[in-house]
């Protein structure tokens with residue numbers, strides 16, 4: 001892939017439908033609602049859905065639902081022809097007013113700031129899923145979840161797989177497992193076809209684990225981490241997988257890990273960034289072997305392997321930072337090993 005020069009180009013690349021997605025759109029009946037659309041992933045996912053439907057030559061409404069606390073997201077989405085609906089998903093009455101669509105991608109969640117405001121995190125990750133699973137009981141639902149519902153595992157395990165028993169560490173991860181259980185419950189009771197999409201770290205260059213590491217290298221800050229390893233996936237691939245997952249929903253729920261092929265070492269990644277940036281890297285602590293690691297082999301069987309390799313993502317990220325690319329200033333806190341986000 002070429003060097004990504006600006007945010008416009010980045011936004012376009014994050015929303016490129018694969019041939020597989022364009023074909024899938026032809027088979028997928030009905031409109032799509034994307035709930036919690038105004039986040040780091042939702043904006044590019046809404047645009048991807050719109051472009052994929054257009055390329056498939058079919059008419060499909062894409063509804064982007066969020067509170068739109070940041071108006072820029074709303075403006076961007078509307079400029080791309082996506083219908084936005086302002087809604088607080090915590091408010092059951094507001095949820096009941098949402099148009100019923102055959103397809104739903106659920107992305108609303110709360111992670112950071114959990115420590116000290118646990119009640120809001122639990123409400124967001126439990127009441128909101130209940131409101132939405134109940135309202136959209138006759139839809140197909142892909143519900144975003146996280147690899148944090150698994151325990152930290154050693155690199156020799158190859159990463160957690162979907163049949164492993166969840167053992168979430170800390171209240172954020174516990175609330176995410178509860179989010180899954182609520183979707184599972186409604187899927188069983190109402191026969192709602194559902195897929196739990198367990199993601200480990202999307203890379204969009206403006207945020208993500210690679211951004212967190214790269215910024216430290218660029219600013220000559222030492223790398224200290226308690227977690228030594230991680231997985232990543234290009235956000236464009238993660239977005240494609242989310243929409244393709246609509247055709248793999250089932251009752252009882254289907255579960256799918258989503259990430260890239262490799263287990264990456266924090267220290268080796270930092271050294272590679274340093275080599276590209278021409279920076280001396282100071283590693284103070286290499287971190288423990290036990291890390292949040294997803295094994296996404298099942299998703300590769302469904303959709304094929306991600307289109308951009310980890311090595312290429314590291315290069316793209318390093319160049320983005322060197323060229324003064326924008327940052328969201330939303331660190332992933334990937335180095336947290338005690339669940340206190």
Ligand SMILES: NC(=O)c1ccc[n+]([C@@H]2O[C@H](COP(=O)([O-])OP(=O)(O)OC[C@H]3O[C@@H](n4cnc5c(N)ncnc54)[C@H](OP(=O)(O)O)[C@@H]3O)[C@@H](O)[C@H]2O)c1
Nearest residue numbers: 036038039040041066067068069088089109144146201202
């Ligand atoms: N990005 C990753 O690498 C990653 C990794 C693992 C899991 N995930 C999961 O994937 C999902 C999407 O990720 P993301 O990074 O895009 O998350 P995000 O940036 O937190 O976006 C979620 C969006 O949901 C909206 N929202 C929050 N509360 C709401 C409410 N009460 N009513 C309506 N909308 C609400 C917010 O926009 P408004 O303020 O405008 O409402 C927020 O920006 C999340 O659930 C996250 O846990 C992401």
